[in-house]
Amino acid sequence: MRESGKKKEFRIPSVFSEVQKTSAKVLRFLKPLDLDETACFDMRLCLEEALINAMKYGHKMQKSLKVRLVVEYDTQKVSFLIEDQGQGFKPENIKDCTKEDNLLNSRGRGVYLIRQLMDKVSYNAEGSALHMVKFLKTNRRSHGS
Amino acid sequence: MEAKCSDQNGVTVIQVNGEININTSPELKKLFEKQVVKKVLVNLEKVTYVDSSGLATLVDMLKKTKSQGGTLCLAGMPDKIKSLFEITKLDKLFSIFMTQDEALAKIR
Numbered sequence: 001m002r003e004s005g006k007k008k009e010f011r012i013p014s015v016f017s018e019v020q021k022t023s024a025k026v027l028r029f030l031k032p033l034d035l036d037e038t039a040c041f042d043m044r045l046c047l048e049e050a051l052i053n054a055m056k057y058g059h060k061m062q063k064s065l066k067v068r069l070v071v072e073y074d075t076q077k078v079s080f081l082i083e084d085q086g087q088g089f090k091p092e093n094i095k096d097c098t099k100e101d102n103l104l105n106s107r108g109r110g111v112y113l114i115r116q117l118m119d120k121v122s123y124n125a126e127g128s129a130l131h132m133v134k135f136l137k138t139n140r141r142s143h144g145s
Numbered sequence: 146m147e148a149k150c151s152d153q154n155g156v157t158v159i160q161v162n163g164e165i166n167i168n169t170s171p172e173l174k175k176l177f178e179k180q181v182v183k184k185v186l187v188n189l190e191k192v193t194y195v196d197s198s199g200l201a202t203l204v205d206m207l208k209k210t211k212s213q214g215g216t217l218c219l220a221g222m223p224d225k226i227k228s229l230f231e232i233t234k235l236d237k238l239f240s241i242f243m244t245q246d247e248a249l250a251k252i253r
Contacts, residue, residue, distance in 0.1 A: 109197040
């Protein structure tokens, strides 16, 4: 794990027990931003969903394969890069989980939640790296106003 | 996460405390599968976090209950959790009640 200023990088083994440990470390790293409960919840959820997908679908749960996570923040935004060593996927092939016919499906909600709760979401061409951004303007606590 | 079952006049009430996440949802599913039930109420009042595996687990529980001719409803979910149901449109799939009492009155 390397740290420099407002940027931190993690290498996470592909085991689900690491998911919550990592999100807790990330939230501690973001503590200086004094995020409100909703922003913390949303960022934690999106980060965990992204890590789970990388471990499960990217690495097929091979513990030795590590997910690369880069978290960076400034006063305006928090950005996350989640990269796995798998073959990638085509996000457009994921069925819309909110369509009536798909509501009973077990898969697809993680990616959908990320798209809904983050402000900017993009994948690299291979679909093996996800970049997501949350803007802070409306999420920061107001002090003395 | 902690989950326990009780019978309230023929309705199986599953009280869940804590987080329903990728690591804890199999435990909830296991507890549910031990029951042979027709009327189920899952009380989410003390649930602090649900991820997509938690949502999928609740959907699986609903599917199983319905396939056995039963009903399953959710009660007491905190606003943040409810918003996840709304975003994913799962609020259209489940019967959701503000309180356990309200749900029990309806489901009995």
